[in-house]
Amino acid sequence: MARVNIQQLIKRYGNFTALKQLDLEIPDGSFTAILGPSGCGKTTLLRCVAGLLMPDEGHIFIGDLDVTRLEPFRRNLGMVFQRPSMFPHMTVFNNIAWGLKLRGWAKADIPARVREMLRLVRLSEMENRTYQQLSGGQAQRVVIARALAPKPDLLLLDEPLSALDAKLREELLTEIAEIHRQTRCTTLLVTHDQSEALTVADNLVLMNEGEIVQQGAPLDIYRNPQTVFSANFIGTNNLLPCTVVDNGTQTQLRLDGSDLCLNVITPRFALTLGQPVWACIRADDIDVLDPATAAVHKNVVNVEMVRTTLTGGSVSVEAKLANIPIRINVGGSQRFNLLDNTHTLTCALSHVTVVAREAQAVRQ
Ligand SMILES: Nc1ncnc2c1ncn2[C@@H]1O[C@H](COP(=O)(O)OP(=O)(O)OP(=O)(O)O)[C@@H](O)[C@H]1O
Ligand SMILES: [Mg+2]
Numbered sequence: 001m002a003r004v005n006i007q008q009l010i011k012r013y014g015n016f017t018a019l020k021q022l023d024l025e026i027p028d029g030s031f032t033a034i035l036g037p038s039g040c041g042k043t044t045l046l047r048c049v050a051g052l053l054m055p056d057e058g059h060i061f062i063g064d065l066d067v068t069r070l071e072p073f074r075r076n077l078g079m080v081f082q083r084p085s086m087f088p089h090m091t092v093f094n095n096i097a098w099g100l101k102l103r104g105w106a107k108a109d110i111p112a113r114v115r116e117m118l119r120l121v122r123l124s125e126m127e128n129r130t131y132q133q134l135s136g137g138q139a140q141r142v143v144i145a146r147a148l149a150p151k152p153d154l155l156l157l158d159e160p161l162s163a164l165d166a167k168l169r170e171e172l173l174t175e176i177a178e179i180h181r182q183t184r185c186t187t188l189l190v191t192h193d194q195s196e197a198l199t200v201a202d203n204l205v206l207m208n209e210g211e212i213v214q215q216g217a218p219l220d221i222y223r224n225p226q227t228v229f230s231a232n233f234i235g236t237n238n239l240l241p242c243t244v245v246d247n248g249t250q251t252q253l254r255l256d257g258s259d260l261c262l263n264v265i266t267p268r269f270a271l272t273l274g275q276p277v278w279a280c281i282r283a284d285d286i287d288v289l290d291p292a293t294a295a296v297h298k299n300v301v302n303v304e305m306v307r308t309t310l311t312g313g314s315v316s317v318e319a320k321l322a323n324i325p326i327r328i329n330v331g332g333s334q335r336f337n338l339l340d341n342t343h344t345l346t347c348a349l350s351h352v353t354v355v356a357r358e359a360q361a362v363r364q
Contacts, residue, residue, distance in 0.1 A: 002063035002153035002186055003028040004049065009058035011044050018044045019055070020210040026203070029184045031177070033197035033218075035233070036207030042190040045207075046158050049188070050079050062153055073102070077154040078147025078185075083163050084139035086146075088131040092123060096146045103150045117145040120179060137168040144176070148183060157189045161196070173200060194234055198222060206230055224353050225280060226268065231355055237283040237327045241357065244275045253279050253354060258322035262299050264352045276357040283316070283329040285351040288338075297348035303328070305345055308338050315339060 004026040011019040018041045026032045034042050047053040049060055051072035059068045067075050078099075086095055096114045105113070118124045121141040131139055140160055147155060157176070161169040177200040180187050191197050197204055197218065204218040206229075214221055214230045225231035231239060242253035245261065251271055252261040262279055271277070287297070294300045303319035303326060315335035317328040328347065330338055338345075 003061075004154060004186065004188070005059075005061040006045075006049070007059045007061075009045075009048060009055050009060065011041075011048055011053065011055045018210050019048070021058070022210070022212060024205065024212060024215070026186065026188065029186055030203045031180050031187045031189070031201050032203040032205060033201035034188060034190045034205045034207060035192065035194060035197045036213075037192060037233070040207045041210040042192075042207060043158055046079075046156050046188065046190055049154075050077060050156055051075050075154075076150075076152050077156060078150070078152040079156040080140070080143050080147050080158065080160045082159040084131075084136060084143055086131045086134075086139050086142050091128050091130055092118070092134070092142050093127040095142050096149050099146050099150050105150070113149055117149045120148070120182065121145045121175065135168075136164050137172050140164065140172060141175070144179065148179070148185065152185060155185050155187045157187065159190055159192070161191075169196075176200065206233060208233075223351065224265065224268070226355060228278060228355055228358075231278070231280045231353075235282070236280045237329075238281040239278040239355075240281065240321070240324055240326070242277050242279045242354075244271045244273055244277060246273055253277060253352070255279070255322055255324065257324070260301065260322050262349060262352050264354045267354045269356070271354070277354050278357050280353045280355060281326070281349050282351065283327045284314075284331075285349070286326075286328045287348045287350055288328070288330055288334060289346045289348055291346045294346050294348070297350075299349040299352060300346060301349060302344050302346055305338070305343060310335075310339060317345070319345065 006022060006024040009019050009022040010017065036042055044053060048055045051070060059066055062075060093114055096117050097110050100110045100113060118127055121144055123138060123141055161172055164172065173196060201218050204221050205215045206213045206221065208229050214226050221230065222234055225234050225236060241256040243256060245252055245254045247261060253264055254261050289297060301321055303321045305317055305319045307318045309316045314329045314331040315338050317330060317338060319326050319328060
């Protein structure tokens with residue numbers, strides 16, 4: 001186990017700067033997910049930590065050791081890549097034993113450790129098989145066992161599930177989380193799948209264009225995105241253009257082009273009167289109300305339904321709030337009442353957060 005501390009890291013490919021003075025602290029024993037769109041620099045960052053790429057500037061510490069210029073094999077870490085990288089000609093057993101031999105483990109200690117790892121990844125029955133005799137998920141579990149066998153301080157996983165189908169992905173993700181629970185090895189998982197990150201991580205790092213955009217507890221980022229990028233990437237469905245106003249007793253947001261004012265969760269930056277902002281409202285955080293009981297709720301609004309789509313467990317409602325499009329997800333048995341209906345809905349916008357509005361394209 002070890003903490004990782006990254007200071008002012010810069011990595012350039014020719015004229016292109018892939019990591020822009022990046023600072024990052026990864027707590028000891030954490031399960032950290034690095035989440036960001038394709039090309040934002042996730043693999044570059046991981047390869048710098050692994051020692052497979054040399055940064056142009058900055059420092060990387062694993063524990064108290066400055067590893068920036070250290071060879072990869074001296075960093076005591078395990079790495080798993082996107083595609084299963086089992087040695088195809090070796091058995092499962094020998095694949096896992098290989099890393100131990102390389103690190104000079106005593107021959108007599110190796111079989112017990114290999115079998116312990118096989119139990120951990122639930123492949124005890126398969127130690128004599130080769131790559132051709134395993135499924136993609138099993139091969140990836142061998143690689144995880146091989147990475148963990150020498151008791152690394154740090155486990156680096158670069159999209160380890162992306163070559164697998166959806167069901168296997170879910171299974172192996174649960175297993176990786178369980179392995180972390182048992183070993184407490186500091187784990188860094190790179191992914192561009194927000195639900196994967198939210199499922200397993202206790203620390204979430206959002207990256208965009210070579211920079212860290214937001215870092216913290218996954219639930220906190222999910223509930224309180226702080227930029228338009230974070231809001232969009234973590235799946236906020238509604239960004240409504242508003243202006244900061246004061247109703248005499250409190251600061252509120254007035255929906256542009258209407259008189260409608262919304263209460264917001266106290267933002268972590270100072271709002272100034274007249275400032276243009278986005279109100280962020282997740283489609284799942286909008287509750288459809290019985291108009292008779294609406295009075296006890298905050299932020300009660302009427303929306304005009306435009307279209308409904310059954311998406312399985314919920315109904316997705318496209319509607320208009322004061323002529324601005326808004327999306328609402330309705331779950332539970334209530335959802336069936338909404339199908340084939342075009343009328344006014346009374347709703348409570350139960351969790352409204354705010355991010356600054358800049359001259360920036362918004363992905364909706
Ligand atoms: N060897 C290289 N030479 C030049 N540019 C590179 C090289 N490797 C990566 N890049 C560029 O650096 C940027 C970051 O690449 P990186 O592979 O770190 O992204 P990523 O976040 O891992 O993306 P993905 O989710 O697609 O794997 C990209 O714009 C990429 O095109
Ligand atoms: Mg990558």
